[in-house]
Amino acid sequence: MGRDMKERVIGGVDDLDARLRSVSEYVFSHPEVKFEEVLASRRLAEELEGDGFRVETGVAGLPTALRAEHPSVSDGPTVAVIAEYDALPDLGHACGHNLIAAGALGAALALGRVKPELPGRLVVLGTPAEEGGGGKVAMIEAGLFDGVDVAMMFHPSPFTAVGHGSLAITEVRVEFRGVAAHASAWPERGVNALDAVIQTYNGLNALRQHIKDGARIHGIITHGGVKPNIVPDYAAAEFYVRAADTAYRDELLGKLRRCAEGAALATGATLEFKTISVPYKAMKLNATLDAAFARNLERLGWHLDAPRGGSLPYGSTDMGDVSQVVPSLHPYVAICSEDVVGHSGPFAEASRSERGHAAMMAAAKSMAMTAIDAFVSPDLVRDAWSEFRERP
Numbered sequence: 309m310g311r312d313m314k315e316r317v318i319g320g321v322d323d324l325d326a327r328l329r330s331v332s333e334y335v336f337s338h339p340e341v342k343f344e345e346v347l348a349s350r351r352l353a354e355e356l357e358g359d360g361f362r363v364e365t366g367v368a369g370l371p372t373a374l375r376a377e378h379p380s381v382s383d384g385p386t387v388a389v390i391a392e393y394d395a396l397p398d399l400g401h402a403c404g405h406n407l408i409a410a411g412a413l414g415a416a417l418a419l420g421r422v423k424p425e426l427p428g429r430l431v432v433l434g435t436p437a438e439e440g441g442g443g444k445v446a447m448i449e450a451g452l453f454d455g456v457d458v459a460m461m462f463h464p465s466p467f468t469a470v471g472h473g474s475l476a477i478t479e480v481r482v483e484f485r486g487v488a489a490h491a492s493a494w495p496e497r498g499v500n501a502l503d504a505v506i507q508t509y510n511g512l513n514a515l516r517q518h519i520k521d522g523a524r525i526h527g528i529i530t531h532g533g534v535k536p537n538i539v540p541d542y543a544a545a546e547f548y549v550r551a552a553d554t555a556y557r558d559e560l561l562g563k564l565r566r567c568a569e570g571a572a573l574a575t576g577a578t579l580e581f582k583t584i585s586v587p588y589k590a591m592k593l594n595a596t597l598d599a600a601f602a603r604n605l606e607r608l609g610w611h612l613d614a615p616r617g618g619s620l621p622y623g624s625t626d627m628g629d630v631s632q633v634v635p636s637l638h639p640y641v642a643i644c645s646e647d648v649v650g651h652s653g654p655f656a657e658a659s660r661s662e663r664g665h666a667a668m669m670a671a672a673k674s675m676a677m678t679a680i681d682a683f684v685s686p687d688l689v690r691d692a693w694s695e696f697r698e699r700p
Contacts, residue, residue, distance in 0.1 A: 372436040389419075499541070520552075592631040635689075
């Protein structure tokens, strides 16, 4: 049964080609940043409702979040297909979320056509604000992932890979307040907040020599003063702190705070150190699901890459938080060459290219086939949960 159904969902995704292309292009052409994805979420809801899914919008208290469920429900596993659709400020869909949305839709609609012959539940979760807002974190807290046995999505990339994790991340703002004074006539009466920011940055640069491989601390100065002849009484910087596990991320946060506290002590400025977005957890990998997806992708003639240099770049995602509560699949499928980097203009161009569309179609088919594996194979779901419980 499973093999025949896989051929049917492959054909089903192909039948949806023009429709998925239209959705991808629509989301790409109407970029909406975190929590403002009104058009994208509405379009997905309409597409799902049109194929008989029962759609709830505004779930988890998020106006642009949605939950859709296929009406064919019976005993068995619950598979959640996840869509993202927020854009980046200024760059638009330079992370390819238009393809993520269309790929999730394609997998769900193709599965929906065979779902009456399959056990369990098929759910689609539209998750806003992956780019720093933590939409999935809010949805976890609201119970939207309760009862889910397998959660899956794909991500566009310069490479094709499974078993590739993500880094835990916390974003912080460091603000210093000093005393303004004429920088030439009365400099001795000023307390220079910019000096405190610069000393924090210099302390951070020294710290980076002594952190574990793969961890990252990077930032920018967001405010450095008003005019050169005024001692800055306010200065600020923002930093991202990332690590392969949440505990080490938190340890690095403490070290960054001490760099800032030392700068405050040295300059006499007062410090405010605060988290400015939802922290994300690191990805908990699931080799059971990764292997199933890889087999299905290879069935389509796509193969995993061995990237130049032998290592893969790491970012952060709130899918990491999902992976900490349910067995999760988060493969990468190449939409461009490895000399193109994410969060760039060329990557945005790739996200609406023919190669990007082909990658999205392959990902949709492979996710649909992997969902069939979960629906028809109790052993796969059992093994995925066993691995989930054994991994730290």
